[in-house]
Amino acid sequence: MPLEASEEVFAALTRRHLDSAYRLAWAILGDTGDADDATQDAFALAWRARRSLLDPARFDAWFGRILVNVCRQRLRQRARSVIRPLDEDAEPAIADASQQTSARDAISRAMARLDADHRIVVVLRYWADLPVDEIAARLDVPAGTVKSRLHYALRSMRPRLEEPR
Amino acid sequence: MKDNDFDRDLETEVRAELRRSIVPPATPEYVRDRVERLAAEAVERAGHRRPLRPRRPRVSWPFGGMVAVAAIVAVVAAASFWRSTQEQSATGSTPMLGPTASIAPGTVLHMSVTADGGGFVYTDGDGLRVTADRGVTWSEARQVPARDSAQDHLWDLASLDFVDAQHGWITGVKNTSQGSQVVVYGTGDGGRTWQSAPATSLLPDPSPAQGSFVAAEDHFWDALHGRVVVGRVVPNDGEMAGCQWYATDDGGVTWSGPTSGPCIGLSPMVRWTTDAIGYFVPTDAPTSVSVTQDGGRTWRTAPLPGLSVETILPEMLIVDGVGHLSLVTSVSPSEGLAPQLVFGSSDGGVTWSKELDMTLPAGFDTVDSVSALGPQHWIAVVEVAPGPITTGTPQAQYGYTRFAETVDGGRTWSLIDGGGIQGAGGSLWWDDRRGMTAAGDPMKIFVTDDGGRTWRPVPF
Numbered sequence: 165m166p167l168e169a170s171e172e173v174f175a176a177l178t179r180r181h182l183d184s185a186y187r188l189a190w191a192i193l194g195d196t197g198d199a200d201d202a203t204q205d206a207f208a209l210a211w212r213a214r215r216s217l218l219d220p221a222r223f224d225a226w227f228g229r230i231l232v233n234v235c236r237q238r239l240r241q242r243a244r245s246v247i248r249p250l251d252e253d254a255e256p257a258i259a260d261a262s263q264q265t266s267a268r269d270a271i272s273r274a275m276a277r278l279d280a281d282h283r284i285v286v287v288l289r290y291w292a293d294l295p296v297d298e299i300a301a302r303l304d305v306p307a308g309t310v311k312s313r314l315h316y317a318l319r320s321m322r323p324r325l326e327e328p329r
Numbered sequence: 330m331k332d333n334d335f336d337r338d339l340e341t342e343v344r345a346e347l348r349r350s351i352v353p354p355a356t357p358e359y360v361r362d363r364v365e366r367l368a369a370e371a372v373e374r375a376g377h378r379r380p381l382r383p384r385r386p387r388v389s390w391p392f393g394g395m396v397a398v399a400a401i402v403a404v405v406a407a408a409s410f411w412r413s414t415q416e417q418s419a420t421g422s423t424p425m426l427g428p429t430a431s432i433a434p435g436t437v438l439h440m441s442v443t444a445d446g447g448g449f450v451y452t453d454g455d456g457l458r459v460t461a462d463r464g465v466t467w468s469e470a471r472q473v474p475a476r477d478s479a480q481d482h483l484w485d486l487a488s489l490d491f492v493d494a495q496h497g498w499i500t501g502v503k504n505t506s507q508g509s510q511v512v513v514y515g516t517g518d519g520g521r522t523w524q525s526a527p528a529t530s531l532l533p534d535p536s537p538a539q540g541s542f543v544a545a546e547d548h549f550w551d552a553l554h555g556r557v558v559v560g561r562v563v564p565n566d567g568e569m570a571g572c573q574w575y576a577t578d579d580g581g582v583t584w585s586g587p588t589s590g591p592c593i594g595l596s597p598m599v600r601w602t603t604d605a606i607g608y609f610v611p612t613d614a615p616t617s618v619s620v621t622q623d624g625g626r627t628w629r630t631a632p633l634p635g636l637s638v639e640t641i642l643p644e645m646l647i648v649d650g651v652g653h654l655s656l657v658t659s660v661s662p663s664e665g666l667a668p669q670l671v672f673g674s675s676d677g678g679v680t681w682s683k684e685l686d687m688t689l690p691a692g693f694d695t696v697d698s699v700s701a702l703g704p705q706h707w708i709a710v711v712e713v714a715p716g717p718i719t720t721g722t723p724q725a726q727y728g729y730t731r732f733a734e735t736v737d738g739g740r741t742w743s744l745i746d747g748g749g750i751q752g753a754g755g756s757l758w759w760d761d762r763r764g765m766t767a768a769g770d771p772m773k774i775f776v777t778d779d780g781g782r783t784w785r786p787v788p789f
Contacts, residue, residue: 171371174368174371175368175369175371178364178367178368179364179365179368182356182360182361182364183355183356186353186356186360187353187356190351190353190354191347191351191353194351196354196357199353200357200359200360203356203360203364204360204363204364207363207364207367208367211367211368211371271342271343271346271347271350272350275347286343286347287347287351290340290343290344290347291344291347291348291351293344318339318340318343321339321343322339
């Protein structure tokens with residue numbers, strides 16, 4: 165029984181989801197400044213578009229789509245205007261002989277090689293632990309596309325992760 | 330090491346390392362302030378504005394005999410937006426307190442009733458509660474085959490579908506490492522036990538090249554007859570490759586199909602007035618309505634006169650004892666029409682005419698979530714505007730939700746004395762006395778046995 169949210173309810177929804185939105189933006193963008201901007205932009209967009217939220221119970225998915233789109237735009241802008249390319253082969257700033265740290269660095273480097281769409285599905289699936297259908301809803305693509313992106317993302321990460329550590 | 334093993338290991342490694350390495354900081358205060366400012370400005374702007382467009386219930390209306398006595402079937406997929414923290418037992422005429430900013434947790438995910446007195450409430454984290462006596466007594470919490478995060482997606486709450494107090498089905502898509510699979514579970518004992526129906530075996534994804542199942546929806550119009558509509562996407566294409574239909578005439582023991590068919594039920598969603606009578610607004614004809622009276626085997630689509638391009642929101646389709654259809658709709662104010670219209674059809678939905686502009690009395694801002702207790706007897710949630718009805722309450726600048734009824738098919742409406750639970754989003758009815766609703770923060774179920782004049786919370 166979808167109901168349209170009043171301004172008060174919508175405001176409460178935005179408050180309730182702020183922290184999780186910020187965390188997700190940060191996870192996708194990996195940068196505090198970008199996450200700050202993306203979060204604010206997403207909520208501003210959400211207020212402008214709130215009449216399109218036909219079912220407040222679906223706020224999470226509805227807003228998630230807005231947030232992910234904003235993050236995707238920022239990732240693409242970043243890709244077009246990189247001033248200092250990420251040194252994918254750089255050693256960790258603080259050397260750590262543990263295998264865990266080495267694996268983490270390998271993951272980070274592998275993630276850095278992904279384009280925006282693939283990075284997003286990886287974060288949503290493996291960091292946010294969202295099911296494929298929810299990711300599909302947030303990206304406005306079929307579930308099959310999500311699976312395909314995950315598949316290709318992992319495939320492209322695979323050689324990097326297979327490198328000797 | 331095989332590829333599949335490697336992929337599984339890789340997924341595990343990626344998941345673990347991402348969780349270790351991505352540790353976002355706390356939300357900066359200036360971001361919080363900005364978001365709060367956006368909210369405060371919007372709420373302030375809304376302070377004197379008319380409340381919102383009417384709501385969309387999914388209703389059902391079993392009828393039989395003379396004039397129908399109603400039971401309304403609805404899916405309450407909303408729970409997190411009810412606007413009051415003030416739960417009312419609604420036993421008196423105490424003015425409703427105004428809304429606050431708090432939101433109830435999204436607990437009640439499904440409510441429905443059946444014509445034989447069955448009632449079902451599925452609560453996230455609790456399970457399925459069942460009544461077989463029109464809400465007088467309720468069962469312990471029963472578990473249903475539910476979403477399994479390890480398998481991505483097992484079923485959609487919208488596909489939880491009971492045809493009577495004993496028989497119900499759940500249909501969904503399960504994603505596994507071998508591909509996607511449509512699954513159907515059925516119960517014949519009111520949800521105590523669930524069996525995987527044989528449809529499961531006929532629908533393992535036959536070939537990955539044909540794409541993945543992405544959605545499935547069932548509709549049963551009695552304990553024996555039903556169908557499942559399945560949507561599929563083609564790999565690396567992303568387009569929905571059409572839908573397939575499977576049918577059963579023996580309660581899911583055997584299935585026929587698949588046959589190609591429209592994706593009705595998946596998109597657009599169908600609202601079922603009875604298990605045989607359903608309706609939807611076609612996406613490519615937003616001022617028309619499609620109606621079926623045979624459980625979805627055939628559909629008739631016809632325009633609703635006097636509307637331009639605005640999408641209508643069908644509130645309820647009512648069928649009287651002689652087959653006359655009445656469609657209560659809501660339209661955007663930009664149409665220049667009354668916000669609620671009633672269309673009628675005496676030829677089964679081949680043609681429609683406008684029968685009524687529902688002019689609401691002063692003090693009513695909207696009539697939402699209409700439920701039919703009879704062809705002319707409807708109960709709705711109303712937004713009561715600030716003014717005569719609510720003056721004297723300190724929070725009177727906001728609208729309140731109350732129950733109102735009409736006994737003349739929407740021509741005149743009156744508030745139900747003492748009836749009202751702040752934040753109720755709609756009501757379901759077994760007959761003209763007994764009904765239930767959900768409201769409050771945290772959300773609770775309320776039942777009435779006097780037509781909505783008093784409401785009793787159900788203790789679970």
